[in-house]
Amino acid sequence: MRLAAVAACLVATYAHADDYGDVAQLVRAGKLPEAMTKADQYLATKPRDPQMRFLKGVIQRDSGKPADAIATFTKLTEDYPELPEPYNNLAVLYAGQSQFDKARTALEMAIRTNPSYATAHENLGDVYARLASQAYNKALQLDTTNTAVAPKLALIRELFTPNVKGQARPAATATLPTTPAMPAVVAAAPAAPAVPAAKPAPVTPAAPVAAAPAAKPPVAAPAASADASKDAEAAVRAWAAAWAKKDMAGYLGSYGKEFDPPGNLSRSAWEEERRARIVGKSSISVGVDNLVISVNGDKAVAKFRQSYKADALSVSSRKTLDLVKMGDRWVIVREAAGA
Numbered sequence: 393m394r395l396a397a398v399a400a401c402l403v404a405t406y407a408h409a410d411d412y413g414d415v416a417q418l419v420r421a422g423k424l425p426e427a428m429t430k431a432d433q434y435l436a437t438k439p440r441d442p443q444m445r446f447l448k449g450v451i452q453r454d455s456g457k458p459a460d461a462i463a464t465f466t467k468l469t470e471d472y473p474e475l476p477e478p479y480n481n482l483a484v485l486y487a488g489q490s491q492f493d494k495a496r497t498a499l500e501m502a503i504r505t506n507p508s509y510a511t512a513h514e515n516l517g518d519v520y521a522r523l524a525s526q527a528y529n530k531a532l533q534l535d536t537t538n539t540a541v542a543p544k545l546a547l548i549r550e551l552f553t554p555n556v557k558g559q560a561r562p563a564a565t566a567t568l569p570t571t572p573a574m575p576a577v578v579a580a581a582p583a584a585p586a587v588p589a590a591k592p593a594p595v596t597p598a599a600p601v602a603a604a605p606a607a608k609p610p611v612a613a614p615a616a617s618a619d620a621s622k623d624a625e626a627a628v629r630a631w632a633a634a635w636a637k638k639d640m641a642g643y644l645g646s647y648g649k650e651f652d653p654p655g656n657l658s659r660s661a662w663e664e665e666r667r668a669r670i671v672g673k674s675s676i677s678v679g680v681d682n683l684v685i686s687v688n689g690d691k692a693v694a695k696f697r698q699s700y701k702a703d704a705l706s707v708s709s710r711k712t713l714d715l716v717k718m719g720d721r722w723v724i725v726r727e728a729a730g731a
Contacts, residue, residue: 415447424455442472442705447560449602457573458485469501476502476509483515492526495519526673621685624692624715625723628685630665631713632698634680638670648716648723677701690717698729 411434418427431448435441449464454690459576462485468478479502486495493708496519502512531538627646634642646664670676679699691714714726 403731412443412447415444415451418512419447419451419454421701424451427451428455440471441476442468446477449478453481453485460490461485474505474705475707476506476512479505480512480515483512483519487515487519492519492523494639496523504654506729507563519620572658620687620692620717624687624694624722625683627715627724627729628683628713629680630681635670636676636678638676639675640670643670646717646724648725650716650725651723652726673702675701675703691720692717 403637410429413637415427415430415434418424418430428448428451431444434444435448438444445464445468449461449468452458452461452464460533462482465478465481465485468475469482474476479498483495483498483502486492487496496516499512499516499519502509503516506512631643631646633639634646643668651659653659657665677700681697681699683694686695694713694715696711698709700707700709711727712728713724715722716725717723
């Protein structure tokens with residue numbers, strides 16, 4: 393496992409997308425003072441814009457001003473707690489200062505906000521490895537005769553040994569916003585013990601069978617009906633419409649009893665959290681574009697691009713919903729962003 397740059401999930405959908413692109417291009421060219429000037433000019437008229445504030449934090453970090461970047465990303469988490477990227481960037485910065493407890497807390501918040509955020513999961517594993525190293529070092533200092541600690545510490549140190557494949561790459565800024573790569577806290581995860589390839593099970597020759605009358609041609613399994621796909625699509629669009637209208641009964645009713653809430657939350661706690669985030673918005677728009685439905689019996693998978701707007705926030709990301717048919721209606725049992 394390596395510490396890769398975070399893939400952006402916010403897409404510039406504002407009319408001023410060119411401004412974001414201009415700042416990003418200056419960052420890629422290493423012209424950080426010019427990028428900062430342009431970002432500040434933009435924010436002078438739109439101080440709450442999350443896209444440009446995010447880019448400003450990246451510029452501050454790349455300019456060697458971690459304290460300023462921490463302040464920028466912290467304020468973003470306060471103003472837009474539903475965005476996981478600022479939490480991840482705070483973890484990056486805290487890890488660079490060896491503040492691993494703070495990095496862990498920030499990453500746990502990123503994952504709670506978006507359980508499908510793979511980079512945050514990876515970074516959290518690296519932070520846990522560093523915390524383990526600190527704990528083993530302390531244990532060895534307190535008891536030098538403990539022979540069980542040294543091998544564990546050696547294994548952790550091996551993880552931190554730099555190698556070409558494990559080096560973190562600089563963040564890209566082609567897609568907005570982009571986060572910096574995690575500082576090289578951990579270069580690679582321990583390789584799993586090699587497991588011998590399983591031998592194929594022996595094939596027992598079939599016993600001779602007496603000739604039988606010619607069988608009737610097999611009947612092809614019926615394909616999923618067009619009606620099933622239409623019903624599943626209608627369920628997805630009804631879910632999005634209820635969300636946009638802040639119709640909590642319709643929105644929460646779109647999820648089946650088998651739905652597993654993210655972040656180890658109970659169903660009731662998850663519903664309360666969703667109510668707090670949805671009802672508090674002055675306006676919400678949820679777009680479902682490029683929707684593709686795959687139906688297999690009583691199960692369906694819906695893949696689409698979700699365009700979410702709430703107040704001044706605009707987010708576009710890939711979304712996958714797994715649905716099952718319960719009686720005469722389709723309900724959601726799993727959802728994943730970025731999939």
